[in-house]
Amino acid sequence: SRTMPAEEFVAGWISGALGLILGHPFDTIKVRLQSQSKYRGIFDCAMQIYQHESILGFFKGMSFPIASIAIVNSVLFGVYSNVLLALTSTTHQERRSQPPSYTDIFIAGCIGGFVQSYCLAPFDLVKVRLQNQTEPKVQLGSLQPRYRGPLHCVSSILQKEGPQGLLRGSGTLMLRDTPTLGIYFVTYEWLCRQYTPKGQNPSSATVLVAGGCAGITSWVTATPLDVIKCRMQMDGLKGKVYHGVLDCMVSSVRQEGPGVFFRGITINSARAFPVNAITFLSYEYLLR
């Protein structure tokens, strides 16, 4: 029997880290737009961050995702590839000549998405909490940010909300990622096959476009629950406001209308193309 190929995990790590650095400023703007109502839009948000927090403001909360992207992306690609191996008995190399069915790809993607979401949850929580701190990093006087950095954020959450506090929003994250990761991999494979002669490896251009489109398609479908996840993660701060995902959805729509579900969809898509194009290109390249 084949062992779980380690190179898939390493490929997932390196490719995820490259993509993340490229996309983090977009992600910070998205998180602000989704959980704070004081910005008039993407450009206004970007200008306010730059003016009040300097260029570093765009990279707040990035240290944990860089560390975690190693685990999260390698779990995602590793689990995906190994579930496909279990379903179709073909390794990554053999799949070009014996392409798996889209059903198998969707199932493998959903399982990969489910598993990686629980690895991602604590890191994503810390990222969102740090990204939402609008005080300038070097602030004299009283207006000190609540968290001095990722580790202080973790210890503060553990003290105030207990260990389960680190899993705040993880249920919503799982609901967001499980179906959308199935869509992610199906879109990627479908587009690769459209532009690649049967049995051959896709060209770099095909991988970039297919990966970018897979990123956009999955993030467009993920945005509604992305907004709710972000609000559930910020919930623990000013006392409990929401009593679960449904309550959060209902009260968000009541207060801000159904448009609230599409907060950040533009920036999510703009960010998702390059990030996931790079992710898939380096993943394919490293595996070859």
Ligand SMILES: CN(C)C(=N)NCCC[C@H](N)C(=O)O
């Ligand atoms: C829609 N979702 C949640 C995804 N497509 N997730 C998998 C790719 C995530 C990638 N590191 C990124 O930041 O876009």
